Amino acid sequence: MTWFAQAASISRRPLCVSLHRVILAMLVALLALLVDPKPGSAKEPQGVRGAFLDFTQDPFFNDEKQSVRFTQDGLLVLQDGKIRDFGRHEDLKKKYGDLEIISYPEKLIIPGLIDCHVHYPQTRVVAVFGNQLLEWLTATVFPEELKFENPDYARKVASFFLDDMLHRGTTTVLSFTTTFPESVDIFFEEASKRNMRVIAGLTGIDREGFAPDAYRDTAESFYRDSKTLYQKWHGHGRNLYAVTPRFAFGCSDEMLRRAGGLYKELPGVYVNTHLSENISEVAGVKTRFPDAANYLDVYDRAGLVGPRCVFGHAIHLSESEFKRMSDSGAAIAFCPSSNMFLGSGLFKIGEAKSRRTPVRLGVGTDVGGGDNFGMLAVLKDAYKVGMLQDYRLSAFKLLYLATRGSAEALYLGDKLGTFDPGKEADFAVLDLVATPELASRNRDPQINSLDQLAFKTFGLLTLAGDRGVVATYVAGKKLYERAR
Amino acid sequence: MTWFAQAASISRRPLCVSLHRVILAMLVALLALLVDPKPGSAKEPQGVRGAFLDFTQDPFFNDEKQSVRFTQDGLLVLQDGKIRDFGRHEDLKKKYGDLEIISYPEKLIIPGLIDCHVHYPQTRVVAVFGNQLLEWLTATVFPEELKFENPDYARKVASFFLDDMLHRGTTTVLSFTTTFPESVDIFFEEASKRNMRVIAGLTGIDREGFAPDAYRDTAESFYRDSKTLYQKWHGHGRNLYAVTPRFAFGCSDEMLRRAGGLYKELPGVYVNTHLSENISEVAGVKTRFPDAANYLDVYDRAGLVGPRCVFGHAIHLSESEFKRMSDSGAAIAFCPSSNMFLGSGLFKIGEAKSRRTPVRLGVGTDVGGGDNFGMLAVLKDAYKVGMLQDYRLSAFKLLYLATRGSAEALYLGDKLGTFDPGKEADFAVLDLVATPELASRNRDPQINSLDQLAFKTFGLLTLAGDRGVVATYVAGKKLYERAR
Numbered sequence: 020m021t022w023f024a025q026a027a028s029i030s031r032r033p034l035c036v037s038l039h040r041v042i043l044a045m046l047v048a049l050l051a052l053l054v055d056p057k058p059g060s061a062k063e064p065q066g067v068r069g070a071f072l073d074f075t076q077d078p079f080f081n082d083e084k085q086s087v088r089f090t091q092d093g094l095l096v097l098q099d100g101k102i103r104d105f106g107r108h109e110d111l112k113k114k115y116g117d118l119e120i121i122s123y124p125e126k127l128i129i130p131g132l133i134d135c136h137v138h139y140p141q142t143r144v145v146a147v148f149g150n151q152l153l154e155w156l157t158a159t160v161f162p163e164e165l166k167f168e169n170p171d172y173a174r175k176v177a178s179f180f181l182d183d184m185l186h187r188g189t190t191t192v193l194s195f196t197t198t199f200p201e202s203v204d205i206f207f208e209e210a211s212k213r214n215m216r217v218i219a220g221l222t223g224i225d226r227e228g229f230a231p232d233a234y235r236d237t238a239e240s241f242y243r244d245s246k247t248l249y250q251k252w253h254g255h256g257r258n259l260y261a262v263t264p265r266f267a268f269g270c271s272d273e274m275l276r277r278a279g280g281l282y283k284e285l286p287g288v289y290v291n292t293h294l295s296e297n298i299s300e301v302a303g304v305k306t307r308f309p310d311a312a313n314y315l316d317v318y319d320r321a322g323l324v325g326p327r328c329v330f331g332h333a334i335h336l337s338e339s340e341f342k343r344m345s346d347s348g349a350a351i352a353f354c355p356s357s358n359m360f361l362g363s364g365l366f367k368i369g370e371a372k373s374r375r376t377p378v379r380l381g382v383g384t385d386v387g388g389g390d391n392f393g394m395l396a397v398l399k400d401a402y403k404v405g406m407l408q409d410y411r412l413s414a415f416k417l418l419y420l421a422t423r424g425s426a427e428a429l430y431l432g433d434k435l436g437t438f439d440p441g442k443e444a445d446f447a448v449l450d451l452v453a454t455p456e457l458a459s460r461n462r463d464p465q466i467n468s469l470d471q472l473a474f475k476t477f478g479l480l481t482l483a484g485d486r487g488v489v490a491t492y493v494a495g496k497k498l499y500e501r502a503r
Numbered sequence: 504m505t506w507f508a509q510a511a512s513i514s515r516r517p518l519c520v521s522l523h524r525v526i527l528a529m530l531v532a533l534l535a536l537l538v539d540p541k542p543g544s545a546k547e548p549q550g551v552r553g554a555f556l557d558f559t560q561d562p563f564f565n566d567e568k569q570s571v572r573f574t575q576d577g578l579l580v581l582q583d584g585k586i587r588d589f590g591r592h593e594d595l596k597k598k599y600g601d602l603e604i605i606s607y608p609e610k611l612i613i614p615g616l617i618d619c620h621v622h623y624p625q626t627r628v629v630a631v632f633g634n635q636l637l638e639w640l641t642a643t644v645f646p647e648e649l650k651f652e653n654p655d656y657a658r659k660v661a662s663f664f665l666d667d668m669l670h671r672g673t674t675t676v677l678s679f680t681t682t683f684p685e686s687v688d689i690f691f692e693e694a695s696k697r698n699m700r701v702i703a704g705l706t707g708i709d710r711e712g713f714a715p716d717a718y719r720d721t722a723e724s725f726y727r728d729s730k731t732l733y734q735k736w737h738g739h740g741r742n743l744y745a746v747t748p749r750f751a752f753g754c755s756d757e758m759l760r761r762a763g764g765l766y767k768e769l770p771g772v773y774v775n776t777h778l779s780e781n782i783s784e785v786a787g788v789k790t791r792f793p794d795a796a797n798y799l800d801v802y803d804r805a806g807l808v809g810p811r812c813v814f815g816h817a818i819h820l821s822e823s824e825f826k827r828m829s830d831s832g833a834a835i836a837f838c839p840s841s842n843m844f845l846g847s848g849l850f851k852i853g854e855a856k857s858r859r860t861p862v863r864l865g866v867g868t869d870v871g872g873g874d875n876f877g878m879l880a881v882l883k884d885a886y887k888v889g890m891l892q893d894y895r896l897s898a899f900k901l902l903y904l905a906t907r908g909s910a911e912a913l914y915l916g917d918k919l920g921t922f923d924p925g926k927e928a929d930f931a932v933l934d935l936v937a938t939p940e941l942a943s944r945n946r947d948p949q950i951n952s953l954d955q956l957a958f959k960t961f962g963l964l965t966l967a968g969d970r971g972v973v974a975t976y977v978a979g980k981k982l983y984e985r986a987r
Contacts, residue, residue, distance in 0.1 A: 142940075142943065143943055143944055144944070145940065145944055145965075145966065146944065146961065146962055146965035146966055147958075147961075148895075148897060148898065148957070148958070148961045149895045149897065179939075179943060183939060183940060186939075359887040359890065359891060360886070360887060360890060360965075361890065362887075362889075362890030362891050362892075362893055364891070365891075390883070390965045390966070392940055399874070402844070403843040403844060403846075405846075406843065406844060406845065406846030407843060407846050407848070407849075408846075409846055411632075411633045413632060413633065414632065455663075455667060455670075456626075456629065456667060456876055459626065459627055459663060460627055460628070460629055460630065473632070474631075474632070477630065477631075477632045478630050481629075481630035481844075481874045482629065482630055482874070482876075
């Protein structure tokens with residue numbers, strides 16, 4: 020008889036007071052909850068065995084092969100949604116003799132992918148033909164985002180969006196929302212249901228003529244609502260809050276000032292916005308802020324440049340903007356698919372990863388400006404952006420950018436991005452022979468050297484993209500598995 | 504009793520001579536062969552009903568909406584591998600009352616996609632990291648192409664390659680081969696098995712130091728073998744031959760001269776080669792041919808510029824090269840995925856489609872320099888190449904390029920590229936809600952206006968690519984159907 024049945028049978032003893040029965044029944048229910056047998060959420064540790072790839076340091080600034088940690092037959096020990104232990108199966112098997120193990124033979128396991136720049140409310144208007152940034156916002160984006168005043172609509176999209184991210188191996192996102200506070204609540208609620216680590220915030224835009232009146236908020240409401248939402252969500256579960264003025268061009272001076280105030284005021288808060296995406300936008304900003312030294316300086320004057328400030332795109336940066344970005348600890352979210360799809364330009368990866376002005380660099384889909392929902396497809400476009408500038412992004416550098424690199428860009432390097440014990444157990448399982456062409460190129464999924472690993476993972480990025488994702492785990496729980 | 508049963512029953516009559524029985528049995532067998540019930544190969548016509556999209560004229564030079572022929576509920580009547588009739592189901596249903604019809608409700612049927620530039624022997628070395636053109640050839644391509652001396656290897660790859668093309672809706676390719684004549688025979692044999700219209704030819708390279716000695720051929724062997732292969736294959740079944748000097752940089756003057764001779768000598772023959780792909784290559788050609796006015800002029804002097812001459816890439820062309828290309832009737836194969844993947848540059852679509860220098864323009868995957876096997880994925884990259892130059896390629900223009908545009912670039916406009924009666928019945932069936940994101944964006948697959956058609960097909964190109972192909976027909980026969 021199991022302990023569960025024993026506990027349950029207690030209630031069958033002849034007790035006189037029925038209250039006892041109620042209390043016992045509640046106790047049984049509570050115990051049942053505590054021993055939920057799903058991986059990760061269990062008190063008992065659980066193991067995942069397979070080939071693991073993560074990074075011990077930045078391969079852009081260190082010897083690449085020395086930066087890769089490839090554990091050919093590894094064991095990841097999960098407990099309470101975190102990584103309790105990690106190493107070679109050979110070394111750990113005795114220590115965890117009784118461990119329940121899920122094996123992924125012939126697969127490659129990587130830390131969960133991180134999308135540093137995405138607009139969940141644009142899920143349904145992705146991939147619209149023919150417009151560069153400013154006209155696209157007017158014709159397509161704002162009419163769609165207006166619909167998020169309706170909580171049912173917002174929930175439907177948020178739920179679809181987060182599931183879709185999981186199907187593509189993405190476990191963490193930094194997302195824009197809309198001007199409607201409910202669209203923020205709903206996003207955090209849906210992320211909480213899945214126990215995903217997400218960052219998001221009310222997305223303010225208040226300048227007349229830059230968005231429909233019904234969509235615009237005010238500096239005052241933005242300040243007030245952002246603060247309320249921060250208090251409600253920041254640090255609750257795995258949710259984190261980002262003060263999110265949409266972009267300098269669409270925000271009043273007062274809104275930027277208030278945003279800067281919130282960044283100063285609210286401990287650990289993020290800032291999320293756009294920077295120097297499009298030539299016309301850059302020209303517009305220059306006209307509007309004639310006293311600013313450059314686009315970044317507009318944010319700087321508002322006190323919006325520093326650690327945990329994340330700037331999407333940053334394509335047309337000057338040398339001094341790279342310098343300031345580097346010195347301040349702010350981060351750039353590089354969105355190659357979007358940058359090509361909207362014709363915005365080619366991000367200067369070489370500058371961002373130079374020794375002179377090294378910047379915290381993450382990557383993002385920028386859905387709906389981007390045309391790929393998955394980071395693996397985005398990395399393929401990153402490669403092309405590099406090649407068009409004669410800058411070569413290896414498979415390792417690419418995967419670094421979307422895992423540890425993005426985690427550090429978001430100041431979450433202590434929680435995400437590698438398999439180090441103590442970190443949160445978010446990871447994706449990849450299939451190196453996921454499609455017929457990939458199988459024809461990679462031949463077999465076995466990996467016997469770092470060169471082979473580089474060759475095969477590059478093939479995966481190039482030929483399979485998201486089709487290579489077999490399973491996705493969030494806080495130790497499998498939330499997605501590919502249909503066979 | 505059907506005629507078949509009647510014929511069979513004759514043999515049961517009391518005939519005295521058993522020879523009669525044998526002859527009758529053979530007759531029955533012959534008749535059975537003639538009424539093969541498979542679509543297209545049947546003598547009886549067969550119908551395909553659904554929504555059809557093709558083009559009546561070039562949307563680059565005519566009003567776009569006037570160039571699109573959208574037949575919402577159409578009927579395509581197939582007979583003997585060709586299109587016997589095409590129009591609205593409403594209009595044709597009486598004329599073909601007894602027609603056996605395959606219906607594709609809620610799908611979109613387009614003419615078979617055409618790949619104007621691909622290297623079938625590079626199928627297995629696609630997507631190799633980090634090299635621009637010249638180093639990539641040396642390190643990766645030639646070692647692989649050397650394997651095609653082995654006919655078993657060549658057949659395995661050719662067979663895989665052609666099936667893969669069909670899975671992606673591509674029904675015609677203009678392919679490079681290797682210096683081994685058997686690799687040409689085998690390619691045509693495999694294409695013949697599938698009854699695909701293909702163009703290919705022995706691929707010559709003879710300059711010392713440009714390819715391994717074991718791989719190089721000679722001007723003499725190239726001339727002789729090309730001629731033999733032309734006689735064997737050109738116009739046999741649906742096969743067509745292309746004189747294929749690999750590229751000016753790797754071919755001796757003599758080989759180019761001999762190739763020019765073949766173009767003059769062999770009626771209807773094609774020429775297939777590379778032009779102005781990579782900056783270093785262009786510089787190399789300039790040094791090697793100091794007297795040539797430009798890269799194209801090198802081919803021109805060898806008599807290799809004219810109708811049915813197809814030049815891959817042509818990225819770094821001068822105005823006068825565009826002019827010569829336009830005047831001569833030669834064609835360009837635009838390979839956007841490859842051009843970005845190898846960092847070759849951005850093709851000047853606007854020049855090729857200008858009224859001043861209009862060029863016959865097709866598109867190609869350039870596998871293995873390209874990283875996409877399917878034309879739908881390549882069209883997405885074409886869009887990006889356009890946007891990075893502020894040039895907007897609509898879904899209609901993109902689909903035109905890969906169907907009728909490519910057919911006309913290959914001087915096959917009388918045979919392929921539209922649903923006009925008399926043309927060969929190659930087509931692909933697409934699913935406008937093929938993936939969850941596409942379904943979320945397109946909502947339902949119904950199309951009620953050209954604007955909706957543009958919106959939904961653009962979504963298909965952007966979000967689904969090859970995943971949108973449901974079935975592919977070659978000469979009226981279904982050779983591919985997506986697993987459900």
